[in-house]
Structures are given as C-alpha cells and as structure tokens.
Amino acid sequence: MELTGAEIAIRCLQEEEVEYVFGYPGGAVLFIYDALFNQDKVKHILVRHEQAAVHAADGYARSTDKVGVALVTSGPGVTNAVTGIATAYMDSIPMVVISGQVPTSYIGEDAFQEVDTVGITRPCVKHNFLVKDVKDIAVTIKKAFYLAKSGRPGPVLVDIPKDISLAKTEYEYPRSVSIRSYNPIVKADPAALKQALHLLLEAKRPMIYTGGGVILSDAAKQLTELVRLLGFPCTSTLMGLGGYPETDKQFVGMLGMHGTVEANMATQNCDVLFAVGARFDDRVIGNVKHFNSVPRKIIHIDIDPASISKRVQVDVPLVGDVANVLTEMLALLKASKHKTDTAAIAPWWKQINEWRGRNSLIYTQSTEVIKPQYVVEKLYEITRGEAFVTSDVGQHQMWAAQYYKFDQPRRWINSGGLGTMGFGLPAAMGVQLAHPGAPVACVTGEGSIQMCIQELSTCKQFHLPIKVIALNNRYLGMVRQWQEFFHGNRYAESYMDALPDFVKLAEAYGHVGIKIEKPSEVEDALKEAFARKDDLVFMDFRTDPTENVFPMVPGGKGLSDVLMAEDI
Amino acid sequence: MRHIVSLLMENEAGALSRVAGLFSARGYNIESLTVAPTEDETLSRMTIVTRGSEEVIEQITKQLNKLIEVVEVMDLSEGEHIERELMLVKVRAEGAARDEMKRMTDIFRGRIIDVSDRTYTIELTGAGTKLDSFLQAIDRTLILETVRTGASGIGRGDRILKLQDR
Numbered sequence: 001m002e003l004t005g006a007e008i009a010i011r012c013l014q015e016e017e018v019e020y021v022f023g024y025p026g027g028a029v030l031f032i033y034d035a036l037f038n039q040d041k042v043k044h045i046l047v048r049h050e051q052a053a054v055h056a057a058d059g060y061a062r063s064t065d066k067v068g069v070a071l072v073t074s075g076p077g078v079t080n081a082v083t084g085i086a087t088a089y090m091d092s093i094p095m096v097v098i099s100g101q102v103p104t105s106y107i108g109e110d111a112f113q114e115v116d117t118v119g120i121t122r123p124c125v126k127h128n129f130l131v132k133d134v135k136d137i138a139v140t141i142k143k144a145f146y147l148a149k150s151g152r153p154g155p156v157l158v159d160i161p162k163d164i165s166l167a168k169t170e171y172e173y174p175r176s177v178s179i180r181s182y183n184p185i186v187k188a189d190p191a192a193l194k195q196a197l198h199l200l201l202e203a204k205r206p207m208i209y210t211g212g213g214v215i216l217s218d219a220a221k222q223l224t225e226l227v228r229l230l231g232f233p234c235t236s237t238l239m240g241l242g243g244y245p246e247t248d249k250q251f252v253g254m255l256g257m258h259g260t261v262e263a264n265m266a267t268q269n270c271d272v273l274f275a276v277g278a279r280f281d282d283r284v285i286g287n288v289k290h291f292n293s294v295p296r297k298i299i300h301i302d303i304d305p306a307s308i309s310k311r312v313q314v315d316v317p318l319v320g321d322v323a324n325v326l327t328e329m330l331a332l333l334k335a336s337k338h339k340t341d342t343a344a345i346a347p348w349w350k351q352i353n354e355w356r357g358r359n360s361l362i363y364t365q366s367t368e369v370i371k372p373q374y375v376v377e378k379l380y381e382i383t384r385g386e387a388f389v390t391s392d393v394g395q396h397q398m399w400a401a402q403y404y405k406f407d408q409p410r411r412w413i414n415s416g417g418l419g420t421m422g423f424g425l426p427a428a429m430g431v432q433l434a435h436p437g438a439p440v441a442c443v444t445g446e447g448s449i450q451m452c453i454q455e456l457s458t459c460k461q462f463h464l465p466i467k468v469i470a471l472n473n474r475y476l477g478m479v480r481q482w483q484e485f486f487h488g489n490r491y492a493e494s495y496m497d498a499l500p501d502f503v504k505l506a507e508a509y510g511h512v513g514i515k516i517e518k519p520s521e522v523e524d525a526l527k528e529a530f531a532r533k534d535d536l537v538f539m540d541f542r543t544d545p546t547e548n549v550f551p552m553v554p555g556g557k558g559l560s561d562v563l564m565a566e567d568i
Numbered sequence: 569m570r571h572i573v574s575l576l577m578e579n580e581a582g583a584l585s586r587v588a589g590l591f592s593a594r595g596y597n598i599e600s601l602t603v604a605p606t607e608d609e610t611l612s613r614m615t616i617v618t619r620g621s622e623e624v625i626e627q628i629t630k631q632l633n634k635l636i637e638v639v640e641v642m643d644l645s646e647g648e649h650i651e652r653e654l655m656l657v658k659v660r661a662e663g664a665a666r667d668e669m670k671r672m673t674d675i676f677r678g679r680i681i682d683v684s685d686r687t688y689t690i691e692l693t694g695a696g697t698k699l700d701s702f703l704q705a706i707d708r709t710l711i712l713e714t715v716r717t718g719a720s721g722i723g724r725g726d727r728i729l730k731l732q733d734r
Contacts, residue, residue, distance in 0.1 A: 118582060123593050127636040130582075147636065180731070181578060181639040306630035309623070 005134040006031035006165040007038075009098060012141040014041045015173045018069050020060060020433055021045070022053040026073025027113060028100025031165040045433065045462060048454035050077050052426035054084020054097065054155075055452070059427030061093050062413045063388055064434045065218055067148050068095040074102055074162075075113030078120065083420060085155050086124035090417025091239060092216055094153035096144045097125075103163040104132060117159045126154030134167035142177045151184030152304040153216055184303060188320035193328055196299045196316045199272055201338050203297075205348045206232045207270035209255065211284075212239030212416065213277015213302060213322045220244070220409040222326035223276060229333060231340050232274075233352055235263035237284050239416040240277065242406035247385075252352060253361070256284040257553045258398045261562055262355035264551070268294055268559040269351075275300040277322040280311040281417075288312060290558025301325045360551045360564055361402055370519050372396065372471040372543040375526075376403035379441060379469060382526045387439040388413065388431045392424035392448030395477035398549045400443040422451030425468065429455060432464045439467070439530060446472040446499055446540075456509035459536050467529050468538040470502060473545040481548045506538035513538045570599070571625050571645045572617050572721045574729050578637040579605050579612040586635050587614065596620065596628050600653075600718025611639065611731065615651075615720045617696075640729055648724035654691070655699045656681075658713040661688040665710055676702045687712065695719075 003011065009032055013021065022045045025033045036044055047053040050072045057068030068088075072081045078099050088095045102111040118130045127147050129140050137160065144156040200206060208230075214223050220243045227234045227250055234244050235255040244251055253260030255267050267273065267285070273296050278284070285291045288311055300307075300314040301322055308317040318325050333339075363373045376399050379387070389404055390413040391397040397414055406412045413431060415423040428442040449470055459466060471477075479494040503513030512535045516525045522541070529537035550565040577583050584603055591598050599617040606613045618628060625643060632641045644651070661669045666688075673680055673690050676698070682689035692702055696719055703711065723729065 119585070122586060122589055179636065182636050304634065306627065306634050308630075310627060313623075 001171065002168045003171040004031060004166055004168050005137050005160065006035040008137045008171050009141060009160065010035040010039060010042060011171060012138055012173060013069065016145050018042050021069045021071050022047055022056040023071030024050050024053055024077060026077050026100065028074035028102060028162045029071060032071065047458050049452065050080035051084050051422065052452050052455045054081045055423050055426035056430035057095055058084060058088045058093050059390060059413055059430030060434045061095055063410050063431040067145055068430065070097045073100045075115050078115055078117045082120060085121055087415050087418045087420040087423060088155040089124045091212060092153050094148040095155040096148050097155060097157045099157060099159050101159045101161040104161045121157050125157050128157040130159045131164050134164050134169045138171065139174050139177065142174045143179060146177050185319045186321040186324050188318040188325045192316055192318055193332060196318060197329060197332055199297055199299060199316060200230065200274060201340060203272035204344055205269065205271040206345065207266050208232050208234040208274045208276065209267055209278055210234065210240045210243050210276045211237040211278025214240050214243035215409045217277060217322035219323035219326050222323055222330060226326055226330050231342060233266055235267060237278050238401055241401060241412045242409040245407040246405040247407055254401055258402065258549050258551065261358050261360040261551055262352050264553065264559040264562050265355045266352050270296055272297045277301060279307045285559060286553050287556055287558045367519055369544045370522060370541055372399050372547055373403050374519060375469065375471060375522055375541050376400050378523050378526055380404045382530055383439050387441045388435060390414065390424045390428040390431060390442045392444040393419045393421045394445050394448060395481065395549050396443050396445045396471040421448040424448060425452050425455045428466045429458060429464050432466055441467045441469055443469045445477060446470055446496060447476045456511060460510045464536060465534050466536050470540050471543045472540050473543045474499065475545050502538055502540040511536040511538055515540045517542045570617065570619050571643055572615060572651055572719060573629060573641065574644050574721055575614050575632055575641045576611050576639040576729060576731065577614060578639065579610055580637060583637040586637060590631055590635065594631065602718045602720050617719050639731055642729045644721045644723060647727055649721050650724060651695055651719045651721040652693055653696050653699055653719045654693050654717045656715045657690045657711060659688050659690065660686060660710040660712060662686050669706065672706050
C-alpha cells in the first residue's frame, strides 16, 4: 500500500515501539502531525518550548533504556532544540529528533522558517540526515534508531522536507539495517582483558572509577559484583552515580571538582586506576599535569576508542561495551586461582578511611536559616532513597549529587557534560511519563527553574505530579561562589532581583505552591508534598544565600588540591 | 610532526563538511585537503595533510574513524608512501626571462601547458617540497598566479587502503 512520507514516519515510530513523542507543531511538520492525529499508538506530549521537548525526551531515555524521541518544526523549532540536542550529545544519550524542513525546491532560497538544520546540528549529533526522497524515509529512520542506541549512544537527527512528508511511496519497514562504515566494537581484546586483571590483582593501592558508561550500558549489576569480589574502593563521576550502590562501604563518594576528599585523594594516589565507562573529564580529574605527576597504571573500559588516551595516556585499553567487558572480566576472575590479596591492600584501606574520617561533606546546621544540604538530606530520607531525582545546573546540582545517596542506576538525571540550566523540569516530565506513579523530584534553583518554567503548563496538561524543590538563595549560587573565591567578592550580575512569587506562579499554572522559610518546616513541607500524589508541588525553599559547595577543587588545580569549608 | 592521513568515505553530500567541521571544532590544523571519487563511485578518497604531536594525530585518526560516513582511515606517514602534488604557475615570460623560465621548467621536469606573448603557464608535479623549491628558484617578481592541489598520497607496495570485508 502507498503511504505518504508523514504516515511512513509515524509507522516507523510505531515499529520502534515509541511510547511518547515530545514535540511542538509548525508549518513544516503539519503533515507529520496529521499522521500522528490519525493514530493512537504513539502518544504526543505537547511542550511549551522545543528545548523542553528535547530535554523531556532525554529524561525519558536516561530513566529507561529506551530511545527518546522529539519532533520539531523547521527554523526556530530546530534552533530552539539545539540546546537540548547538545545536552544529549555531551552525555551520550540515545535520542532521535525528527525535524521538519522547508520543501526541497525552497531549500537554499532563505525560505520562511528555513535554516540549514543538518549544518547547525552537525557538531552536536552522533549523525544526521536530510531525507531527499520519500523512498528513503523508512530506512533512514531505521538507521537513526540503530545509530542512536548502538555503540556510544547519542542523538541522531532526521530532517524531513515538507514535500517529502506529503509524497507517497510503497511502505515497508526494514527488519534490520547495516552500515558498512559503522561497526562499533563491543567485545574487548582477550589478551588486554587478562593483562588488566593481572594488573588489578597485583595492585597495592587500587582504585575503581566509574562513569556514565556504566549507566548507559546497564552494567550496574556486573560492576557491583566485580567491585565486591575485588574488595577495592570505588568512586563515581557525577554521571555515574547509582551505578554502584552509594550506601555500600566500598563506595567512597563522588570524585571531581566537588567530590569527597577520600574519593579525590584515592584517585590521585592510587597505583592502579580502573576507569569504567568514564572519560577523565576536566571537572573530574582537574589539571592533567597535576594528575600525571603521580605515577600509576591506568586500565580504561570505553566503547569509544576516541575516549581512550584523549586526556590521559592509558596503559591497558579495553574497547568494548561496559556490561560485556565486565561480564568477561568477572568470568575470568572467578576462574582464576589468583585473587585479591586482602592483606596487601589493607594499608591502602586504612589510608582511605583516614581521609574518610575528615568527613568532608559535613556542614554547619542552623536553626535560623535553611541549609540547602539539609533539604536534600531530608528529601533522601523522606523518599527512602527511591525517588528519581532530576536537577538543573549549579550549586543545587552538586548538593543533590552529594547528599542524595543513589543505590540504583537511572535514578539521578542531570546534565553533566554541557551543564544546561533549564534541563531539570522538562527532564522530570520525561521521567514521570516513563514511570507513572513513581516519586519524581526536580532539585533546582531559582535561576535554573526560570529557564524552562513555561513547562509547568505542560505538567498541568499531562497531569505530571513532579515535586519541584527549588533551593532559592536569590543568587546564581555557583557564579556567586566563584566570584567570592576568585573574583574578589565582586558579585557581577549574580544577584537575582525581582524574583517572582513562586507560590503564586505555581498556583497560576494550576499547581500547589509552598514557601518554606525555616529549617523546622523543611521536613513537614516535604512530607506534605510527597503525600500529594496527584499534584505537582512547587516548594520554594528560602535557603542560606552565603552557603558554598564543599569540598572544592578549584578550576585548573589537581585532585589533591581539594579545599574544605574550613580552608576558606 | 607533519602527517599525511588518507581516508575512504561514503561519496555522499555533506561528508566533506563533517570532516572539515571535525578539524575546526577540535582545533586540529589542516595544511591541505584533497578529495575526489574513486573507481568505486560510492566511495571518495581524501588526503589530509596535518601537523600535530603523536597524541594529537592518534586523536585525529580516531575521531575521523568515529564519523559515520568514514569507511577507512590510514596514517600514511606511519609507513612507506608516496605523495604527489600538482601545481600550475602562471609567470611573466618576456625578453631574457622567457628563455630562463623555459630552462628552469625543464630542470624541474615541468611542462609549459599554455603560452601567450607575455606569459607561460607551467605544470609541475612532485612532493610539496619540490614545488616550493621551484617557486624559490625562479624570479619571484615574475609569478602572476599559482594554484596547488594539495598533496595526494598512496602507500608503497602492498600497503593498500580499501574497503575491508567484515
């Protein structure tokens, strides 16, 4: 049977078992919306801004193991989506974005709502396509899903001109697809695997450092088993939290710019570092020269060969899918007579426990003013560590990462690579849709929340009972913190004057708003909010404007240059 | 270090811009870049001359391999290879200079491919350094126009860059 390009596009989404499409209609995608209207398998979530459509698809993907899907129109629809696409690209999130384009005969004529979508998005997608023939739509969408999900995942964009969405052709969805120039390596070299295990078991000061790759590869189970079997300390990047249970005694906290003293010191001073699905980012290992000043052997699992030896030289590269490589390593370890020499690493554990004893996440509680850390601690208690927590970007993000203890993967959803303010609320929408009935908290600040606050309207339309936890300190807190430390207390444009009344604002959107000003009210407010299972509750916590995030490794410094509150 | 990187990629619209975009986005330098379809019309072959430390060149080849449309990548400088570049030079050729220009062209094994009362157009092929030497050897004030293709490279003997069976 002949179908239009638009009908084919929607059929393809059905074939891929897409549950939700996050989008916003416009001229160039009208036929595609028409095709959506005429079916009920794929549900459409109408956002209020295209950036939010992409963040919502992203949150959906991060909290499941599925591909997020967004649909936007040409021109401004695409340019608005770019921030979301770049966010997903930096964190390797599987996503397919379908965009409308002006009709093929208009391309290049500066037509109404025309932009060079493939050109604009090229540096922030895994791959993109401009479909020039209706016969190519089905195979292109099949390729898009395959590319998005396989290898190192990432966003893939399919740009469909309006005339192509109207043209007709015979429809058949390809069962499989192969791309001759694309062959991701999933299994590690066996010799390297043996070498890695040998190195690990010989280590006197071993350290396991895990990242977002563990989450993306669904390797938490294998990781946990291996770490326990080895008996080594384990840390995680911001992106990897939940990959290994944070409440376990072998977990030494997050590392990096705001990591714990024990995680940073152990990573700096270990003799064998085992990096699992992590990429030695500047916010994680800090200054490369400083990092390299201590000799250590590095073993690195990554599915992307380009991630190996990019910032630091790796001794044993294990290119492959994290879950796959860890499974093979486990089998090798179990079959081997050689085990961890517990006595040999005991002094190392003693040293780590000494660092741990510095209790680097301690903060001074107050009875007068709400400490932001306290709010996150209470959130953790009240939700028993089981909530999905999204965040925006800034101090609140770091406090959420430090004080909420994630024991499961895919519960902590944040923009780590790009650091996109405005991510939290729309991401929470995607999470809530993927997990109806589950507690979803968006930890945010009064700055970030205003970057996508229009989505409160989407939340109303689709009955998404997200709990917005705004740590409102009236400042762009992380900017203010850097200005205090490195810019002589000159608070250039970091104070937010004329903030809205968030309670009234929430109410105007049809939600519940609560203002919390005293530490004694924190717990009850959170309890009340989470008891309202069907309502979005916006909690405006008036927090201490002078509070800073500690520990801190200043930009450009090394992991052992970590500062604690008492050092300032 | 100067490196000469060869690659095969899908002969599709936009593939070239992905390669060029990668170099500018990651701050790698391009000394020259040539591209044309191969005997298999679905594939294009590109030769890129670049400079960088061993680590940078390793990243360049890995990042190129990561582009979906790139089929094969080879750093020709890692082994025996041949490189050639074509240059066309238009020079003023009048009076005594006319004979001198012809003589220099012969010495460099070039060919004069266009002649007018006042000019010669000289075709010269060779490694980039040979072309540079020619330009230094002639009177620079007589050069009217030069156009160079950038290097093309190929491995010696059995070093072959082709689509691998997988």
